Amino acid sequence: MKKAVFILLFIPLIVAKSQFGLLIENFNVEEIGNSYFDNFNSYTLGTDLNGQDGWVAIINSIRMSSSDYLWKGNTASDISLYWKPDSLTVTDDQQGELDYAFAASTGAYIGIALRMNNTSGGNAYIYLISTNATYFGKIINGSLSSIATGTPTTSSSGTIKMTIEGNEIRCYLDGTLDTSLSGGTGIFSDSSIPSGKGVGIVAYDSGNVYGDNWDVQDL
Ligand SMILES: [Ca+2]
Numbered sequence: 001m002k003k004a005v006f007i008l009l010f011i012p013l014i015v016a017k018s019q020f021g022l023l024i025e026n027f028n029v030e031e032i033g034n035s036y037f038d039n040f041n042s043y044t045l046g047t048d049l050n051g052q053d054g055w056v057a058i059i060n061s062i063r064m065s066s067s068d069y070l071w072k073g074n075t076a077s078d079i080s081l082y083w084k085p086d087s088l089t090v091t092d093d094q095q096g097e098l099d100y101a102f103a104a105s106t107g108a109y110i111g112i113a114l115r116m117n118n119t120s121g122g123n124a125y126i127y128l129i130s131t132n133a134t135y136f137g138k139i140i141n142g143s144l145s146s147i148a149t150g151t152p153t154t155s156s157s158g159t160i161k162m163t164i165e166g167n168e169i170r171c172y173l174d175g176t177l178d179t180s181l182s183g184g185t186g187i188f189s190d191s192s193i194p195s196g197k198g199v200g201i202v203a204y205d206s207g208n209v210y211g212d213n214w215d216v217q218d219l
Helices: 002-019
Strands: 029-031 035-038 056-059 062-064 071-073 075-083 094-102 109-117 123-130 133-140 143-150 157-165 168-173 187-189 198-205 209-218
Touching (some): 071 109, 071 198, 094 109, 094 198, 109 133, 123 157, 123 168, 198 209
Antiparallel strands (some): 029 035, 062 071, 071 209, 109 198, 123 133, 157 168
16 A cells, blocks of 8 residues: 555656656666766665665665665664765766655655765765755764754655755755745855765665655756
């Protein structure tokens, strides 16, 4: 029953992607110039994503769920951070998108990680979503710190996006700036990670929040 509900939730998203030619079934990573897409369709289910098709764990673990296109964090009350360090080439200015869905109300988060590098335990800007909550923060030398938290009224599924150009970072929820984040604009200035050519995914806690259709590119 739960799987059927999620198939229904994601069909409109998959159709939307297909219309723009971005979805290739049974193909994990598609490169279009400095643009990358992953639909997570061909990984080993129920296992850690680490080591599959170039994904590498920097902090803790993220695993494939029982569906063939969803995954979630696998570490309770802690952050998990992954990237693909060897196969991707992007500039310091980047954007990333991720489709999300919730099985039910959850305190777990899932999201996008940009401007990553693996210096001193890992660095990244991260934007995550949970039930009626968003979080924008940074990981500096492996340690998490919050920049802003939000209390949007979330849908059961949708898309989050983050962009970084120079020191300006923008957080978008379902196509519009996430003005529920502290500060009220969804736009932030931060200079603590001036360079990082890695892009990835991030999760917090191990509850039932899922991601799909990871899509990143240069700006
Ligand atoms: Ca998928």
